[in-house]
Amino acid sequence: xxxTVSKTGRWIDWANPTRFMSFAGVILPWLAGLTLIVLAxxxxxxxxxxxxYQQGATxxxxxxxxxxxWLSMMCYTIMTxxxxxxxxxxxxxxxxxxxxxxxxxxxFTALALITGSLWGKPxxxxxxxxxxxxxxxxxLFLMYLGIIAxxxxxxxxxxxxxxxxxxxxxxxxxxxxxxxxxxxxxxxHQPASVFRMGGSTIDGSLLRPLLVMAIGFTLLFFTLHxxxxxxxxxxxxxxxxxxxxxxxxxxxxxx
Amino acid sequence: MGALFVREVRLGLRSGAxxxxxxxxxxxxxxxxxxxxxxxxxxxxxxGAAMLWIGALLATLLGLDRLFQADRDDGSLDLLIMASERHxxxxxxxxxxxxHWTVSVLPLVVASPLLGLFMNMEPAAIGATTATLLVGTPxxxxxxxxxxxVAVSLPRGGLxxxxxxxxxxxxxxxxxxxxxxxxxxxxxxxxxPFLILAAITLFFAVLGPLAAAAALKSSAD
Numbered sequence: 181x182x183x184t185v186s187k188t189g190r191w192i193d194w195a196n197p198t199r200f201m202s203f204a205g206v207i208l209p210w211l212a213g214l215t216l217i218v219l220a221x222x223x224x225x226x227x228x229x230x231x232x233y234q235q236g237a238t239x240x241x242x243x244x245x246x247x248x249x250w251l252s253m254m255c256y257t258i259m260t261x262x263x264x265x266x267x268x269x270x271x272x273x274x275x276x277x278x279x280x281x282x283x284x285x286x287x288f289t290a291l292a293l294i295t296g297s298l299w300g301k302p303x304x305x306x307x308x309x310x311x312x313x314x315x316x317x318x319x320l321f322l323m324y325l326g327i328i329a330x331x332x333x334x335x336x337x338x339x340x341x342x343x344x345x346x347x348x349x350x351x352x353x354x355x356x357x358x359x360x361x362x363x364x365x366x367x368x369h370q371p372a373s374v375f376r377m378g379g380s381t382i383d384g385s386l387l388r389p390l391l392v393m394a395i396g397f398t399l400l401f402f403t404l405h406x407x408x409x410x411x412x413x414x415x416x417x418x419x420x421x422x423x424x425x426x427x428x429x430x431x432x433x434x435x
Numbered sequence: 436m437g438a439l440f441v442r443e444v445r446l447g448l449r450s451g452a453x454x455x456x457x458x459x460x461x462x463x464x465x466x467x468x469x470x471x472x473x474x475x476x477x478x479x480x481x482x483g484a485a486m487l488w489i490g491a492l493l494a495t496l497l498g499l500d501r502l503f504q505a506d507r508d509d510g511s512l513d514l515l516i517m518a519s520e521r522h523x524x525x526x527x528x529x530x531x532x533x534x535h536w537t538v539s540v541l542p543l544v545v546a547s548p549l550l551g552l553f554m555n556m557e558p559a560a561i562g563a564t565t566a567t568l569l570v571g572t573p574x575x576x577x578x579x580x581x582x583x584x585v586a587v588s589l590p591r592g593g594l595x596x597x598x599x600x601x602x603x604x605x606x607x608x609x610x611x612x613x614x615x616x617x618x619x620x621x622x623x624x625x626x627x628p629f630l631i632l633a634a635i636t637l638f639f640a641v642l643g644p645l646a647a648a649a650a651l652k653s654s655a656d
Contacts, residue, residue, distance in 0.1 A: 267649070315605070322602040329598055333589055342653035343585040346646050347599060350581050357606075 197413050200273060204406050211403045219396035225389035232386070241299040243390055247397040248292035252320060253355055255285030255401065259327075260352045263345035273409070275341030276416075278348060279331050280408035284401065286324035293317060312361035313369035316354060323351045337416065436526060440534050446505070447538030457494050457539050458546050464490035465550045476555040483554030484564045484615035488608055490550070491543050491568055492575060496600060498539045499579040500586070500593035502531065503651065507587055516655045524652065528580060528644040536576045544568045563618030563625065567632060571611040574636040577643030578603045584647035588654045607635055 222243070232239035259281050265274030296314070297307045308314065327344055334340035362369055382390070447454070468486050472478060506512035515527050547568055551561035582600035586592030610632040617625035 319602045319605050326599040326602060329595060330585065333586070333592075333595055339588065339654065343588075343650055346581065346650045346653075347585050350578075350642065350646050351603065354602075 197273065201410060201413060204410050208403065208406055208410075211399060211406065215396060215399040215403050218392060218399055222389060222393035222396045225392055229389045230385055235303060238299055238302050239386065241295055242386075243393045244397075245292060245295040245299060246390060247394040248288050248295060249317065250394060251397055251401050252285055252289035252292050252317070253358060254398070255281050255288060256320065256324075256348075256352065256355055258405075259285065259348050260355075263348040266341050266345040267349070275337065275345065276409050276412045277405070278341070278344060279337075280412050281405055282324055282328050282331065284404050284408060286321065286328060288401070289317065289321040289324060293321065311369055313358065316358045316361050320354055320358060323354065327351070436522065436530050439527065439530050443531055443534030444538055447534065454539055454542050457498050458542050460497055461490050461494040461543050461546060462550065464493060465553060468554070480555045480557065480560075483551060483556040484560055484619075485612050486554060487547050487550060487564050488568070488571075488612050488615070491540075491547065491572060492604060492608060494543050495540050495572055495575045496579065496597045496604075497593075498535075499576070499583050499600065500596050501539075502535050502576075502580060502583040503587045504583075504592075512587075512651070513655060516651055519648075519652070524648040525644045528584070528647045528651070529577075529640065532573075532576050532580050532644065532647075536573050540572045540576055544572060557619060560615065560619045564615040567611045567614045567629060570629070570636060571607050571632045574607045574632075574639045575600075575604050577636070577639040578607075580643050580647040581650065584650035584654070587651065607632065610635065 226240055226243040229240070229243075231237050259278045262274045262278035262281065265271040266278065293314075300309070301307050327347055330347060331340050331344050334343065465486060468482075469479060472482070503512055506515065516524060519527070544565060547565050548561050551564060556564070579596065579600045581603075582596040583592075585599065586596050589595060610628045613623065614625055614628035614632055617623040617628060
């Protein structure tokens with residue numbers, strides 16, 4: 181019992197935006213530096229990786245395509261958790277997190293689609309096919325855009341937060357569909373080859389750079405996410421201060 | 436709840452323009468297709484089921500913003516939300532959705548066999564498409580209720596509702612069209628996608644009103 185209390189207490193601690201800001205200020209340079217190192221290392225490893233015996237040099241597109249695709253799903257999952265935080269715990273930072281994550285997720289999804297289509301042209305002979313995996317990721321992209329449109333459409337952040345949270349929760353159905361689309365339907369997109377029962381089917385020389393790149397892009401995501409959250413909090417403070425200033429100006433000079 | 440249903444249906448019928456515009460829009464979409472793809476009857480027969488589904492989907496989305504808007508304008512939405520201690524708001528939303536479907540989507544389903552004739556479809560294909568529309572369109576209305584509830588406080592949310600709802604209705608469209616084709620083309624099954632379509636409708640009959648009620652509650656205060 182006491183443990184749950186202290187646990188929720190710790191969560192509540194983060195509800196203080198000032199404390200979050202100071203935490204973000206401390207951790208951001210380190211996170212950004214680590215991202216840079218891991219991404220540079222991953223890029224170097226990708227360049228050193230041997231060509232695939234069938235795909236040739238185009239296999240290197242996979243080193244960025246796969247992390248983007250993973251992150252596009254992870255970002256939506258984080259937004260769903262944030263939506264739960266908004267609706268269930270009324271955590272004040274949850275909607276900031278969801279709002280900040282949506283554009284980043286949309287960009288990652290778009291990059292996953294673009295890199296995938298660049299790879300598909302030489303390999304499949306076409307830029308785009310309407311198979312289950314590609315279509316469901318495209319639907320995910322549309323959902324990101326819809327969520328962004330809804331957030332921007334409402335002035336009051338408190339109202340738009342709950343509306344967006346409900347929409348995000350409903351849209352989460354798509355994530356398992358994306359994950360298992362390659363198993364449920366016969367698709368052109370190859371089935372899962374990294375995380376599967378019985379180990380990865382990818383050779384170590386190609387798997388290692390892929391995993392390093394995935395870690396690097398995950399770090400990049402968290403860096404960008406923290407920065408976007410910080411911006412959002414600053415933006416809200418500016419709006420609040422403007423309102424206070426307007427109210428004071430209306431009252432006239434105080435004698 | 437029965438009284439609410441009757442009230443909703445009466446209101447919908449009274450403002451008769453609503454139904455008529457939906458059906459007219461459906462008719463217009465289908466009538467435009469031959470101009471776009473050319474009057475090749477074989478081609479029209481092949482894409483007919485898909486076109487009927489897309490037309491019905493668009494016509495359903497068109498009417499969605501009226502689901503809660505009129506009630507919000509005259510204040511009865513607030514009364515319904517305040518009565519949620521006595522009547523579960525989720526149930527109220529479900530009844531409203533059913534009434535909305537009866538008034539503005541059922542006419543589309545009824546009109547679809549006639550439009551199927553325009554598309555030179557076989558009788559079996561027409562029957563299958565009508566059956567899938569009958570089973571599948573409630574899902575679109577129920578998903579749409581979430582979008583309509585989320586955007587109810589916006590002054591002109593109609594277009595936004597369509598943008599939000601459209602990606603979520605993709606599975607309904609996929610299984611509806613594949614069941615319609617399954618009835619005509621031999622190797623493709625009809626029953627399996629049809630049952631999945633029914634399952635989607637039942638699934639959203641629970642999730643849709645639940646989410647829509649939550650959104651309405653948060654928009655009220």
